[in-house]
Amino acid sequence: MHQGRHARLAELRQRLFGYAWALCRDTSDAEDLYQDALLRALSAASAPEDRSAFRVWMFRLLRNLWIDRLRASDPAFSLDDLTDADSPSVGSEQSVVNRLAVQQAFLALDKIHRDVLALVDVGGFSYEETARLLDIPVGTVMSRVSRARAALCRLLTDNPKVVTLPLTGLQGDGRLRDRERGRA
């Protein structure tokens, strides 16, 4: 076992778990994905020494496992499904944002938008790191983040049910997820 790798993973674990949850939208599935990723990371023959490269490597490992699971549950799934859709721009009509409403609306985003926003906002990755992790140009990260936030904004504006749901905590509240199943 690599002691240094273990210590680095300990530093990342809450953000990594947050990213797993953002992808899975379910605490139990997120725990499985997170544990699987940890075990693979700890048993990998080698890992990047550089701190930034290690974070990218670890989150990418978890993301690849998530994609494997999607493929296992849906043989027709491919990365081509993760395409960007145009969204209207973010307006300036409301400058105060309800944080819990945002988190519930986040659950209704498409996979591709949850993915990129979770990397930037939850994982704390820069655009350059996110581009490396997703293997896309920085300009694509820039436009994808913009579209993701515009979609989030649209959900908050167009779907008042999002903000009137009882806020019982993120875990275990699958109503919005069930309602939106099929969108992502």
Place this chain on the structure above:
Amino acid sequence: MTLRGPIPDSVINAYVDGALGPETAATLASRASSEPALAARIARLHGLKAGVAGIVDALPPAPPLPAPALRRRRPVWPLASAAGRCLR
């Protein structure tokens, strides 16, 4: 990057994410100080970012990492077995 005319959403998002160069960021901040609509868009994006980032705080603690394994000792039984065969 010049910032004349309407500023694209992607640039404002990059500003909120700290992804713009210092000069461009300063130009955008200067414009926001005199354009309330732009300032409101920035504030809204900051709110969205904070909301998503807050997911980490809203979740239960991440499950602990597996404890680092102690270095294993090489088992002695294969040697004992080989020695036993030699003595037969």
